[in-house]
Amino acid sequence: MTTHPANQQFDVIVVGAGPAGSAAALLVARAGLKVLLLERGEYPGAKNVSGAVFYGSAILNELIPNWWEQAPVERPVCRRDIAFMSPTTAVALDFRCAGAGFATAPYNGFTVLRPKFDRWLAAQAEAAGAFVLTSAVVDDVLRENGRIVGVRVRREQGEIYGKVVIACDGVNSFLAKKAGLQREFHPHELSLGVKEVLGLDPAIIQDRFHLTDNDGIAYEYLGAITEDVHGGAFLYTNRDSLSLGVIGQVSSLVERRKRPYELLERFKAHPAVAPLVRGGKLREYSAHLIPESGWAMKPKLYTDGMLVAGDAAGFCLAAGLYLEGMNYAMQSGLAAAETAILACQKGNFSARTLSVYQKNLKQRHVSTDFRAYRHAPSFVNGPRLQNLYPEMVAQGMEQIFRVDGAPKRKILPLAYRMVRQSSIKPGQLLRDVYQVARAYLW
Amino acid sequence: MRIAVCLKYVPDPSTIEVDPLTGMIDIGRVLYMMNPADESALELALRLRPPDGTVTVFSVGPIEADRLLQDALAAGADAALRVWDDALGSLKPIVTTTLLAAALRVKALPDLVLCGGHSVDRGSGTVPALLAEHLDWPVVTDVTQFEIQSGRLRARRRLARGARAESEVTLPAILGLETGLVHLRQASLPNLMRVKYTPIPLYGLEELGLSPQDLHFPAMTLHEVMPPRPRARMMFTPDVGGSVQERVAQIMSAGVAGKAGKILESGTPEQQADAIIAFLCQRGFLEQPT
Amino acid sequence: MVMTTHEEKMRTVRFRVGATPHIVVNSEICRNECSVHACVYVCPANLFVPLDDGGILFNYEQCFECGTCYIACNQEGAIRWSYPDGGYGVTFRES
Numbered sequence: 001m002t003t004h005p006a007n008q009q010f011d012v013i014v015v016g017a018g019p020a021g022s023a024a025a026l027l028v029a030r031a032g033l034k035v036l037l038l039e040r041g042e043y044p045g046a047k048n049v050s051g052a053v054f055y056g057s058a059i060l061n062e063l064i065p066n067w068w069e070q071a072p073v074e075r076p077v078c079r080r081d082i083a084f085m086s087p088t089t090a091v092a093l094d095f096r097c098a099g100a101g102f103a104t105a106p107y108n109g110f111t112v113l114r115p116k117f118d119r120w121l122a123a124q125a126e127a128a129g130a131f132v133l134t135s136a137v138v139d140d141v142l143r144e145n146g147r148i149v150g151v152r153v154r155r156e157q158g159e160i161y162g163k164v165v166i167a168c169d170g171v172n173s174f175l176a177k178k179a180g181l182q183r184e185f186h187p188h189e190l191s192l193g194v195k196e197v198l199g200l201d202p203a204i205i206q207d208r209f210h211l212t213d214n215d216g217i218a219y220e221y222l223g224a225i226t227e228d229v230h231g232g233a234f235l236y237t238n239r240d241s242l243s244l245g246v247i248g249q250v251s252s253l254v255e256r257r258k259r260p261y262e263l264l265e266r267f268k269a270h271p272a273v274a275p276l277v278r279g280g281k282l283r284e285y286s287a288h289l290i291p292e293s294g295w296a297m298k299p300k301l302y303t304d305g306m307l308v309a310g311d312a313a314g315f316c317l318a319a320g321l322y323l324e325g326m327n328y329a330m331q332s333g334l335a336a337a338e339t340a341i342l343a344c345q346k347g348n349f350s351a352r353t354l355s356v357y358q359k360n361l362k363q364r365h366v367s368t369d370f371r372a373y374r375h376a377p378s379f380v381n382g383p384r385l386q387n388l389y390p391e392m393v394a395q396g397m398e399q400i401f402r403v404d405g406a407p408k409r410k411i412l413p414l415a416y417r418m419v420r421q422s423s424i425k426p427g428q429l430l431r432d433v434y435q436v437a438r439a440y441l442w
Numbered sequence: 443m444r445i446a447v448c449l450k451y452v453p454d455p456s457t458i459e460v461d462p463l464t465g466m467i468d469i470g471r472v473l474y475m476m477n478p479a480d481e482s483a484l485e486l487a488l489r490l491r492p493p494d495g496t497v498t499v500f501s502v503g504p505i506e507a508d509r510l511l512q513d514a515l516a517a518g519a520d521a522a523l524r525v526w527d528d529a530l531g532s533l534k535p536i537v538t539t540t541l542l543a544a545a546l547r548v549k550a551l552p553d554l555v556l557c558g559g560h561s562v563d564r565g566s567g568t569v570p571a572l573l574a575e576h577l578d579w580p581v582v583t584d585v586t587q588f589e590i591q592s593g594r595l596r597a598r599r600r601l602a603r604g605a606r607a608e609s610e611v612t613l614p615a616i617l618g619l620e621t622g623l624v625h626l627r628q629a630s631l632p633n634l635m636r637v638k639y640t641p642i643p644l645y646g647l648e649e650l651g652l653s654p655q656d657l658h659f660p661a662m663t664l665h666e667v668m669p670p671r672p673r674a675r676m677m678f679t680p681d682v683g684g685s686v687q688e689r690v691a692q693i694m695s696a697g698v699a700g701k702a703g704k705i706l707e708s709g710t711p712e713q714q715a716d717a718i719i720a721f722l723c724q725r726g727f728l729e730q731p732t
Numbered sequence: 733m734v735m736t737t738h739e740e741k742m743r744t745v746r747f748r749v750g751a752t753p754h755i756v757v758n759s760e761i762c763r764n765e766c767s768v769h770a771c772v773y774v775c776p777a778n779l780f781v782p783l784d785d786g787g788i789l790f791n792y793e794q795c796f797e798c799g800t801c802y803i804a805c806n807q808e809g810a811i812r813w814s815y816p817d818g819g820y821g822v823t824f825r826e827s
Binding site: 040041042043045046047048049050052113114115116134135136137139153154155171172174185186187190192194195196197198241243250251253254257258259260261265268269274277278279280281282283284285286287288289 | 733734735736738740741742744745748768770773774776777778796797798799800802803804814815816817818819821822823824825826827
């Protein structure tokens with residue numbers, strides 16, 4: 001009681017107790033440094049929404065061995081489906097793996113409920129020695145001689161000082177903007193996700209999704225599912241509930257004047273989805289922005305006295321086959337923590353010292369992944385790949401399977417006819433094929 | 443002046459949901475908070491506290507209630523005390539107030555006790571009155587405003603159907619405050635950080651000098667629940683000669699004749715109580731004592 | 733029930749309402765400079781109400797704090813927003 005924590009200078013101040021912030025605080029605390037983890041919610045996770053599949057099991061396992069035994073996880077994801085939809089049909093690619101690393105330790109990914117998972121992760125940081133303070137919203141950075149030396153919490157005497165600030169304050173990162181590292185976003189760079197958690201008996205989930213024991217499945221949907229809004233949908237199994245939602249590009253929602261929750265209702269009513277969600281009881285509705293443009297909206301990642309990680313840095317890989325954020329958030333948080341620890345050891349917090357962050361991000365495969373897939377988002381999240389082609393595939397399959405006495409067509413002429421009937425020009429199609437190849441193949 | 447505030451750790455009513463799978467209240471989804479009326483009470487206590495005064499907060503509740511007391515300390519309360527004992531079963535208001543009274547005595551009785559008038563969970567509204575019975579102090583309930591001048595407390599009360607009343611009592615006294623009078627202030631950052639790991643003193647039965655027998659009260663039986671107004675004796679047709687306002691007023695009163703009250707200005711409290719009982723018997727609310 | 737109205741959806745969400753609005757809409761701009769009123773459509777909590785005179789009424793109490801309105805708004809300065817005070821606003825329990 002005699003020492004006033006606010007009077008003390010912290011080595012590191014982490015803003016935002018999501019996966020990036022809590023992982024960063026955990027690592028910094030373990031290095032024996034004084035770290036403050038600030039969270040604006042009533043508890044860590046109170047403001048956080050994801051699908052949510054956490055594909056960072058192996059990463060977290062390095063920090064907390066066998067973490068899944070103590071963490072509030074729902075189901076390990078052992079099946080992944082990618083479905084192409086037309087208004088009445090669906091074609092799915094069904095991946096199953098009961099083998100090592102998916103259904104067994106260290107597992108590939110788990111479905112989680114963020115308010116529970118994030119709260120647990122922050123508690124791990126706290127147990128490691130981090131000072132976790134909730135109900136503390138950060139409004140601005142503090143500067144001295146041009147460098148960032150702390151943050152201002154929106155409370156009386158809210159100035160608090162730290163040698164390094166790590167901004168993990170999410171997609172809307174006010175901090176990155178205040179620090180002059182991030183620009184304002186365009187509506188085409190972000191997507192809005194709306195989501196529901198539907199309660200369902202675990203036995204029904206097992207039967208309905210053909211799951212063994214506690215295994216789980218992740219469905220992702222492309223095509224006509226969001227009508228003409230650029231986007232997709234998902235459905236994940238939790239222990240006794242389903243998480244499902246629709247994602248739509250903000251600019252596209254604006255243009256089409258679509259209300260996101262109405263798209264969600266239509267998604268649940270789709271003939272391929274309705275049987276999966278039947279009998280589900282709504283437990284919570286939520287919404288969140290997703291920094292889908294990845295590399296294109298990456299801020300400047302560091303400046304004198306500050307680093308940016310997680311969604312705040314745009315580290316969310318939304319590129320068709322991939323829909324991953326929490327793992328990159330955690331990796332970037334760890335990379336930022338390693339950088340901050342090094343800076344504290346050197347006693348130098350200049351941008352030059354903190355530039356090691358870039359190397360650390362590369363080592364943790366964050367920047368390399370985002371660089372490799374830098375062409376994917378702008379294209380994949382466009383109308384043709386996300387909506388038109390998947391719908392055409394679904395319609396094509398319908399024609400292939402339909403037996404109505406008409407002569408059977410071979411696939412190539414069928415495809416030719418479909419392309420001609422659509423609005424796509426052959427040149428455009430070729431360019432798209434090239435772009436898909438460039439985005440995913442090499 | 444020393445002020446005590448009683449705080450209750452309550453479930454947020456908007457988070458109480460029935461799990462459709464089990465048909466039971468889904469405990470995992472319930473979030474807890476400081477009872478809103480108690481929050482007002484605490485803020486008023488902090489505003490009232492003179493420079494040499496103190497505000498001490500009390501709560502009867504499990505370990506989770508520590509967070510609430512820490513919030514109160516962060517907002518500016520001088521001391522906190524939590525009462526709990528694993529031997530405690532369900533917390534009927536009479537048990538809670540027995541514990542609170544004992545806790546208030548342990549800390550040396552204050553000059554003023556502020557309570558929220560009603561909690562959002564049980565909402566019996568009986569705690570201030572029961573506490574007054576334990577301490578043998580005056581109590582004013584449904585308080586919306588009050589001021590203290592030279593040891594006398596003047597309180598404005600909100601009664602049913604828009605009526606207001608003013609009461610005056612001498613300190614020490616207990617007030618039951620209405621919900622939503624004021625918002626609790628935001629704690630400063632240094633205070634918020636200071637209380638984060640502040641241990642809250644815990645008092646069990648032994649520390650309070652109580653035995654389990656002291657908390658044993660005969661079970662109460664609820665016989666009937668009735669709306670607190672007499673039944674209309676007839677279908678009422680408003681007088682067509684009156685103005686619109688008069689007719690609406692007549693319809694609204696549903697033909698119940700005469701709510702005219704009577705102000706008891708003279709007599710000892712005992713005589714006044716007898717007069718009230720006589721009035722209630724006459725109107726048929728009570729049976730004639732035999 | 734699988735299919736739910738927007739009202740039913742909102743009933744499942746917990747809000748701790750702060751004393752001051754964290755989002756302020758300058759209706760003057762909505763009236764005079766904006767014909768799109770994108771906020772009315774994109775807000776997942778349906779908090780923007782178009783008025784007869786072309787202005788926009790905003791209810792901050794049930795806000796998800798997602799920022800979509802701010803991103804979607806095509807008029808500089810029409811929507812001013814920050815996060816609610818610490819501990820206030822939406823509290824997700826399961827998402």
